Amino acid sequence: MSRQNQTFKAAVNSALASFGALAPGAELGSEAELAAKLSISRTTARNVLAHLVQLGVVEWEGRRKTLLRAPCPEDRFPPEDVALPAELAERQLQEWILRTDLPPGSQIHESELARQLDIPVALVRDLLQNFRVSGLIEKNPNKHWTFRGFTREYATEMCDMRELIERAAIRQLIADPEHPSLPRMAEMERLHIALLARDDAAMTEFPALDARFHRIICQAADNRFFDEFAHRISIIVHYHYQWNKRDETARNRAAIREHLAVIRAVLSGRGEDALAAFDHHLATARTTLLASVNWG
Amino acid sequence: MSRQNQTFKAAVNSALASFGALAPGAELGSEAELAAKLSISRTTARNVLAHLVQLGVVEWEGRRKTLLRAPCPEDRFPPEDVALPAELAERQLQEWILRTDLPPGSQIHESELARQLDIPVALVRDLLQNFRVSGLIEKNPNKHWTFRGFTREYATEMCDMRELIERAAIRQLIADPEHPSLPRMAEMERLHIALLARDDAAMTEFPALDARFHRIICQAADNRFFDEFAHRISIIVHYHYQWNKRDETARNRAAIREHLAVIRAVLSGRGEDALAAFDHHLATARTTLLASVNWG
DNA sequence: TTACGGTTTTTTATAAATAAAATACCTTTA
């Protein structure tokens, strides 16, 4: 069926949202301006305008485009129409692989997965190929894929690599008192303190904060290979949080305190302390991760 | 046109080659045995047998398969028929990107590349997506790819990552006197001494040896993420050797001596010396790589 | 009764088709 018009639909929604600031009767600027504002081509911008005319939200006569009425929720496309099928399917696939708890060595068939997720095989193929970099699956040429498993070895190898990278990154961060990442560390301090003050139920917000913390550390090195690895790993770590629920809130509170120790040492320029605190945090993070391994 | 039968053709060639050890009149074993020996399915093995019958090389009657005559060169399929189109195209694409000397920021269009390399766009897309991990290109959604360029930044980031990994790997290598990679290091010593004894013309063989040396170091850590990165990088380094021809033979001889210093220190258990020698080699390798940067 | 061969079904690799979206080109109008 070829392409669906997600870009168009997303642009319509985004245009409608931007009209909230305007009063009916306002003029809308040129097609090129609209295209630039929505980060789309002028072709799509024109399609959006045409659609808005059909909705009765806009009047369009030559180069005069007038807002007729404030947009209402019914004008918007539903969110599931807006998401790109590829991105939607990517999350579905990750869910499937990481939550099905397959034993190591399991066969993964493109065609079977395509049926289960109700997406074309070609897309499954693309997604698996992309996911391969995570180190969790491998291809048998002319045959199926194999799930290598979230094993003790995998977790160890991942932690080794991660510690190597993040230690190098934090060394760069503490070496430069003017480092551009420092303001974001200050912001992190506030967020950590705020979360620590809240009740146990709020601890569900920790995984996202943890991901941001490690990402900021990584980005301090300004190295594309660090970022690439960190991104891949964050997906795995994200799922790991859903496997190991034992002592969850206690662990999370402890981790927040460990983060804070690192952040405060970094911000106050105590380099050695920061390194020591960070090493300590990496050690507990490794223990936590290994505790969530089900296989081997 | 769908799939071509490369697997079949490669299997025929491989079967013919294995017949060199047999005398005419010899019996050939079961279909399953043949399939296992050639690492193909029984289906393809049967097709191979049928083809060999047509060639008059084999007689096949029920479960009796007899070699009629020694295979001759004409029986074999030409090498270009045997290579997988995807692998062929992958090398073509790498050649194109890394030898065209595009300025950083250049647009790369899937369709244009498909025309130039005479392969379907879908394949170009796959290959570019795969090559993305090298950090040299990036995708603009709904638009073209951008060549980020083999710049000073790129080379620096690559070296930073490489040194991090290889230092960690060699530390593991020297920490264990029974390390399984040590025999391969001994083999490496022989190869390096042999190459050093030969004339300048033989120095063209150094890049391949260099790649093997660094690969063995990497593999000593037994970490899939290390290997993955090392593999990606080896492709880039391979091309870099073709850009920087100045003082080539002198540089290569010096590098061989540096390798030897590392290898000997490792083999004789002088850990500190090995680390120092390796650091020294990494420093010159970095200098060499940066000297071949044409942009920025 | 089990290993083997014949046959059918499933799955993968590749190519081609199609609509969306971007870009380029040309015309118009303020």
Add this chain to the structure above:
DNA sequence: TAAAGGTATTTTATTTATAAAAAACCGTAA
């Protein structure tokens, strides 16, 4: 005359089609 709109062309994203290759199934003979 320059910026905007209209139109045509190119390129990308996605689906579908097809043959090769693998795997499963089943009957048969040593």
